[in-house]
Amino acid sequence: MTAITLSAAAKVVEAATAKATEIGQPMNIAVVDDGGHLVAFARMDGAIKASIDISTKKARTSILMNAPTAALMPLVQPGAELYGLEQLSGGLVIFGGGMLLTEGDVVIGAIGVSAGSVEQDISVAEAGVAALGS
Amino acid sequence: MTAITLSAAAKVVEAATAKATEIGQPMNIAVVDDGGHLVAFARMDGAIKASIDISTKKARTSILMNAPTAALMPLVQPGAELYGLEQLSGGLVIFGGGMLLTEGDVVIGAIGVSAGSVEQDISVAEAGVAALGS
Amino acid sequence: MTAITLSAAAKVVEAATAKATEIGQPMNIAVVDDGGHLVAFARMDGAIKASIDISTKKARTSILMNAPTAALMPLVQPGAELYGLEQLSGGLVIFGGGMLLTEGDVVIGAIGVSAGSVEQDISVAEAGVAALGS
Amino acid sequence: MTAITLSAAAKVVEAATAKATEIGQPMNIAVVDDGGHLVAFARMDGAIKASIDISTKKARTSILMNAPTAALMPLVQPGAELYGLEQLSGGLVIFGGGMLLTEGDVVIGAIGVSAGSVEQDISVAEAGVAALGS
Numbered sequence: 001m002t003a004i005t006l007s008a009a010a011k012v013v014e015a016a017t018a019k020a021t022e023i024g025q026p027m028n029i030a031v032v033d034d035g036g037h038l039v040a041f042a043r044m045d046g047a048i049k050a051s052i053d054i055s056t057k058k059a060r061t062s063i064l065m066n067a068p069t070a071a072l073m074p075l076v077q078p079g080a081e082l083y084g085l086e087q088l089s090g091g092l093v094i095f096g097g098g099m100l101l102t103e104g105d106v107v108i109g110a111i112g113v114s115a116g117s118v119e120q121d122i123s124v125a126e127a128g129v130a131a132l133g134s
Numbered sequence: 135m136t137a138i139t140l141s142a143a144a145k146v147v148e149a150a151t152a153k154a155t156e157i158g159q160p161m162n163i164a165v166v167d168d169g170g171h172l173v174a175f176a177r178m179d180g181a182i183k184a185s186i187d188i189s190t191k192k193a194r195t196s197i198l199m200n201a202p203t204a205a206l207m208p209l210v211q212p213g214a215e216l217y218g219l220e221q222l223s224g225g226l227v228i229f230g231g232g233m234l235l236t237e238g239d240v241v242i243g244a245i246g247v248s249a250g251s252v253e254q255d256i257s258v259a260e261a262g263v264a265a266l267g268s
Numbered sequence: 269m270t271a272i273t274l275s276a277a278a279k280v281v282e283a284a285t286a287k288a289t290e291i292g293q294p295m296n297i298a299v300v301d302d303g304g305h306l307v308a309f310a311r312m313d314g315a316i317k318a319s320i321d322i323s324t325k326k327a328r329t330s331i332l333m334n335a336p337t338a339a340l341m342p343l344v345q346p347g348a349e350l351y352g353l354e355q356l357s358g359g360l361v362i363f364g365g366g367m368l369l370t371e372g373d374v375v376i377g378a379i380g381v382s383a384g385s386v387e388q389d390i391s392v393a394e395a396g397v398a399a400l401g402s
Numbered sequence: 403m404t405a406i407t408l409s410a411a412a413k414v415v416e417a418a419t420a421k422a423t424e425i426g427q428p429m430n431i432a433v434v435d436d437g438g439h440l441v442a443f444a445r446m447d448g449a450i451k452a453s454i455d456i457s458t459k460k461a462r463t464s465i466l467m468n469a470p471t472a473a474l475m476p477l478v479q480p481g482a483e484l485y486g487l488e489q490l491s492g493g494l495v496i497f498g499g500g501m502l503l504t505e506g507d508v509v510i511g512a513i514g515v516s517a518g519s520v521e522q523d524i525s526v527a528e529a530g531v532a533a534l535g536s
Contacts, residue, residue, distance in 0.1 A: 005179050006176055006177060006178050006179055007179075010176070035183070037177075037183045037186055038175060038177060038186050039176075039177045040175060040176050040177070041172060041174060041175035041176075042140055042144070042173075042174050042175075043140060043171075043172060043173050043174070044140055045139050045140055045141075048466060048467055048468045049169075049171045049438070049465065049466045049468075049491075050463075050466035050467050050490065050491040050494065052171055052172045052491070053490055053491040053492070054487075054490050054491065057490060073485065076485070076486070077480050077481060077485070078480045086486040086489060087489055091489060091490060093486065093490065094485065094486045095483060095484055095485065095486065095487075117483070118483050118484075136404045136405070137404070167437070168437065169435070169436065169437020169438060169439065170317070170437060171437065195318075197317065198316060198317045198318035199316055199318050200316045200317075212345050212346050213345060215363060215385070215386050216363055216386070217341065217344070217345070217362065217363065218344070218354040218361065218362045218363065219322075219363075221354060221355055221359060222318065222321055222322050222325060222359060222361065223317075223318040223320070223321040223322065224321070226318065273447050274444055274445060274446055274447050275447075278444070303451070305445075305451045305454055306443060306445060306454050307444075307445045308443060308444050308445070309440060309442060309443035309444075310408055310412070310441075310442055310443075311408060311439075311440060311441050311442070312408055313407050313408055313409075317437075317439045320439055320440050
């Protein structure tokens with residue numbers, strides 16, 4: 001298998017939602033497949049609408065860059081090697097909250113979380129990632 | 135309440151998914167709020183990827199036009215009154231599968247379904263609409 | 269003077285709104301200047317949201333084509349001379365409801381009306397045009 | 403009610419226009435509903451045309467982020483948490499002049515003002531916000 005199933009994606013969204021509820025921060029949560037195409041999405045009540053696009057693009061960015069979005073931040077600063085990267089490939093998100101979903105060492109998709117602080121977004125994304133292993 | 139909750143949207147997606155399974159046609163199912171912003175989305179295993187955008191735009195079109203998307207088809211034909219409508223407002227979908235979600239007579243959101251024949255898309259969207267009333 | 273003032277544009281919107289109220293059809297009404305740039309806009313309560321873009325583009329189309337939008341419809345049909353025109357210049361509207369605003373024989377702007385039938389849109393646009401002369 | 407009426411939006415635009423006149427700076431003033439869709443707009447004579455888009459996007463950004471646009475500026479600087487935010491969600495405006503319009507604690511829309519200095523834009527937006535309470 002190389003693309004995440006809806007069943008697995010729903011499990012990821014559910015775990016991320018539970019974590020968001022636990023920390024008291026409503027979130028937008030997106031899961032994409034190994035091609036960056038949306039599989040499952042949920043916007044929790046009260047989560048900001050700007051994060052619909054941001055969460056989806058975080059997941060897509062992880063697939064396109066084959067990396068968590070948090071890894072990009074130092075690379076795109078003024079003076080750094082990839083300055084301007086965020087405007088390419090249809091818009092990349094360069095702050096944390098996008099993470100790869102893997103099965104063994106195969107990438108099967110990615111999760112993007114947005115609406116809280118970057119730290120909160122990452123912790124909720126990690127909860128989604130962890131759900132796949134269980 | 136004028137915007138659908140995630141809980142209600144999830145119920146709509148679940149009912150639509152069940153109907154899609156019943157007719158043996160995997161679907162993309164999107165639910166948006168009363169402003170056309172995505173609340174919940176599911177792409178069933180095997181459903182075509184083009185329909186991610188189409189299902190979402192069907193739901194959004196229903197909100198923007200305050201009508202089911204199937205109502206638009208005769209109006210936009212060559213020689214008809216609204217020929218060319220589909221390229222306006224960021225792209226409107228003019229074939230069936232987008233329907234309003236209401237509470238009493240208040241629009242609280244819309245569902246968009248895409249990946250099957252138009253007849254199948256509409257029947258799955260109707261199953262989603264029906265779930266709200268129960 | 270070659271560009272409509274806000275004061276004149278407001279008078280146009282007011283007259284159009286009054287006509288829309290009279291015929292019982294809430295409308296989106298846009299007035300642009302002689303460069304096609306928005307000067308005044310009103311969306312009446314209950315008017316569909318898709319028509320925000322459509323009304324504005326109708327007014328802009330009148331400026332860009334130097335003609336009422338209704339004049340374009342026969343020219344863009346399959347087999348006709350300007351087939352495909354509607355997708356050019358950032359999106360042109362080819363059905364009625366966009367009309368030039370003139371002072372003497374000088375174009376000073378345009379009005380675009382959308383949300384009703386094309387006949388209704390035109391009658392409301394005409395009321396806006398008439399307001400300038402009075 | 404969760405979406406601002408045209409009547410209320412017109413009152414907001416009128417108060418903002420009065421303030422702009424008072425400080426001698428012609429402005430673009432946009433009011434959107436709770437979904438970020440335009441309800442009313444006025445460009446005062448002499449106000450720059452670039453601000454048509456900017457004022458509208460300021461109002462829309464306030465809705466999408468559920469915050470005044472001025473709050474975003476420190477967050478998107480090089481090295482800061484949300485660096486790159488402005489290019490997401492269809493283009494967000496990250497400088498002051500966009501503010502939420504509320505009724506009690508319910509967001510019913512937003513105002514965006516643009517054409518002056520940021521300080522001027524904010525003071526005119528504030529005049530618009532204040533008009534709703536009276």
